[in-house]
Amino acid sequence: MSGTGNSFKTAVWAGEKLKEHGCAASVIPMEKASLKNNPPSDNNLTGIFTPTHAFTAAWPAIKFAFMMPRVKKAPAIIIATRAGAYYGPLPLPGMEGTACLIIALILLLKGYDIRGFAGMDMPTNWLALHWGMTEKHAQYFYDKTKREISAFMDTVASGRRIFKGIPSWIMGLTFLPVSFAYLIAGRLMLSKVMFADEKCTSCGICAANCPYGAIIMKGEKIKKPYWTFKCESCERCIAYCPEKSIQAAHSYLVIVCWLLFGAVTAAVQQVIIQNPVFNNEFASMIFMLISSLGLFFVCYWALYLITRFKPFAWLFSHTTFTKIFRRYHQSDVTLRDLKNGK
Numbered sequence: 001m002s003g004t005g006n007s008f009k010t011a012v013w014a015g016e017k018l019k020e021h022g023c024a025a026s027v028i029p030m031e032k033a034s035l036k037n038n039p040p041s042d043n044n045l046t047g048i049f050t051p052t053h054a055f056t057a058a059w060p061a062i063k064f065a066f067m068m069p070r071v072k073k074a075p076a077i078i079i080a081t082r083a084g085a086y087y088g089p090l091p092l093p094g095m096e097g098t099a100c101l102i103i104a105l106i107l108l109l110k111g112y113d114i115r116g117f118a119g120m121d122m123p124t125n126w127l128a129l130h131w132g133m134t135e136k137h138a139q140y141f142y143d144k145t146k147r148e149i150s151a152f153m154d155t156v157a158s159g160r161r162i163f164k165g166i167p168s169w170i171m172g173l174t175f176l177p178v179s180f181a182y183l184i185a186g187r188l189m190l191s192k193v194m195f196a197d198e199k200c201t202s203c204g205i206c207a208a209n210c211p212y213g214a215i216i217m218k219g220e221k222i223k224k225p226y227w228t229f230k231c232e233s234c235e236r237c238i239a240y241c242p243e244k245s246i247q248a249a250h251s252y253l254v255i256v257c258w259l260l261f262g263a264v265t266a267a268v269q270q271v272i273i274q275n276p277v278f279n280n281e282f283a284s285m286i287f288m289l290i291s292s293l294g295l296f297f298v299c300y301w302a303l304y305l306i307t308r309f310k311p312f313a314w315l316f317s318h319t320t321f322t323k324i325f326r327r328y329h330q331s332d333v334t335l336r337d338l339k340n341g342k
């Protein structure tokens, strides 16, 4: 799985290295892979390449691992790409946490022979949060990861095992509540802050290239993208929009959070207190979660409708950080590559 091409490119580098060792290799997007008809075998090395999302593997990669066929000792490796970033002059690594560990455990239970796993730093693609990197800084991470994946694949090709990132697993285990909260609620809420600003030309590229069909082009005369709960926050749409028109609505988020933690929480708590059904912690937590998601859904409709009018789209786009943040996707990876593989 790859939103902005980092995991894809890392898989391509791994494949190139295997070719140097005389093996054939291909990179297949998870959305296209049909392992049921073509199950991995002892003489095929399967590699799962996933971005890190909230200190664990991205949900589509976890789901994919669950759906992989059972095998007898087919070899597998796992690579989680993570957010390398420059802070001033200093390049800092990302943290893959439990990303490799969780996929490895699932595959182990399915009979795979795990030959290795590692986290690899690529430029951060969390465009809604990070101001983006210069080409020079991005190149630093490409060079570093190309070297590291090359050494990793040499080890695997020589028949030895390699497991990297023990401090990161430990950190990942302590961050498990964050990963869990992201998986059940956070990833659904993140999609509900995206909107297309006044520069959107209704070209539909974002909707056509979303790997999960999460964007609907809505509207009679003028069609504008609408983000559904199917979104996995892979950032592909925001990264590849030719007009840089997709924004994360930060000012809108402030209003929603104010509603959520202020007025709505107080109202929901009143309902919980007055209703004996919610007289236990679990029921009240589920009720809070559902009402928060409901609020996000309703507010997002309001944002979508209001930003169809250019002055409002302008207002919201000029009160978001993404208006000034750079856009990032792996420089050699095209939308066609991400769709068809290599």
Ligand SMILES: Cc1cc2nc3c(=O)[nH]c(=O)nc-3n(C[C@H](O)[C@H](O)[C@H](O)COP(=O)(O)O)c2cc1C
Residues within 6 Å of the ligand: 001, 002, 003, 004, 005, 006, 007, 008, 050, 051, 052, 053, 054, 055, 056, 081, 082, 083, 084, 093, 094, 095, 096, 122, 123, 124, 125, 126, 127, 233, 234, 235
């Ligand atoms: C929603 C989201 C959450 C992320 N969480 C993490 C994280 O917890 N740790 C990390 O190192 N990188 C994190 N990242 C950064 C990506 O994992 C990283 O940039 C990755 O290389 C992207 O790969 P891709 O282009 O193949 O999707 C996150 C990115 C997004 C969009």
Ligand code: SF4
Residues within 6 Å of the ligand: 196, 199, 200, 201, 202, 203, 204, 205, 206, 207, 225, 240, 241, 242, 243, 244, 245, 246
């Ligand atoms: S948001 Fe960008 S990619 Fe999507 S329709 Fe508008 S201009 Fe095209």
Ligand code: SF4
Residues within 6 Å of the ligand: 003, 191, 209, 210, 211, 212, 213, 214, 215, 227, 230, 231, 232, 233, 234, 235, 236, 237, 238
């Ligand atoms: S809507 Fe955008 S961020 Fe969400 S899954 Fe689709 S391409 Fe990725």
